[in-house]
Amino acid sequence: MSQNKKTKFYIAGSFRYAELINNLSVMLEHSSFLRTYNWTLNKRSDSIETLHKIANEELQGVERADFLVFIFPSGKGSNIEFGIATALKKRIYILDVNNEIENFDLTSTFYFLDNVKSFKGSLEDFAKFIVGCETK
Template sequence: MNKLNAQHFYIAGAFRNVPLVQQIAGQLNDAGATQTFDWTQAQPNADLATLKGIAQLEQRGITSCDFLVFVFPGGKGANIEFGIATALQKPIFIFDTTDTVNNIAETTTFYQMDHVQKYRGTVGGFVNFIANNMLL
């Protein structure tokens, strides 16, 4: 596997996919990358003040990452994180769990942009896909 030494990543996803998000993060860490913020440790039913603090940490995590991973489909927050990364012109790697990102009836124009790479397959294959594309 190609190494992602000194690369920083952020993962956007939904609470319903926390085990998958954590599996991807673990393999990226094993490949030498560093996660900028792990939102999976946050409580989804926190109070508003806590949510504000988490949002600030998430935004900082996105602004300081070298690339964003988007576990698709994501929730409301994941799509906002995707938007922040797009505005910052960060490379984005989509792990398509439903095989709909390339389905014209299901997708969005933003998933087709040049800085977005899409993948459908295994987690290990996805990590290799990221490593190969980040080394270009």
């Protein structure tokens, strides 16, 4: 993909991986990609109004992204973002943090769609993998 216009990405994952997610974002941004929304900056929701606001910001982040990065395993919100990206026919890259994506008790059929690429390995190698796929 041409880098004349910045390629945009969204990272879906659990708050427990916030540091990993932000480190990956920095690596991708150094390769001239643009993050559409940083949900790791959000505080714990304390009202339905806050949940509504965050939900819309996250939805817009996924919609504006050219591709989605999914940190596996993750929670229900991340899986919903994965579903939105799937419905929008986005490219999806999964980092399999615990080498569990092929565990039938933990996986989903949707993780094996044609637009999804799974990766096991270091964060640095995952960033290089994404950059390589996106700049072909």
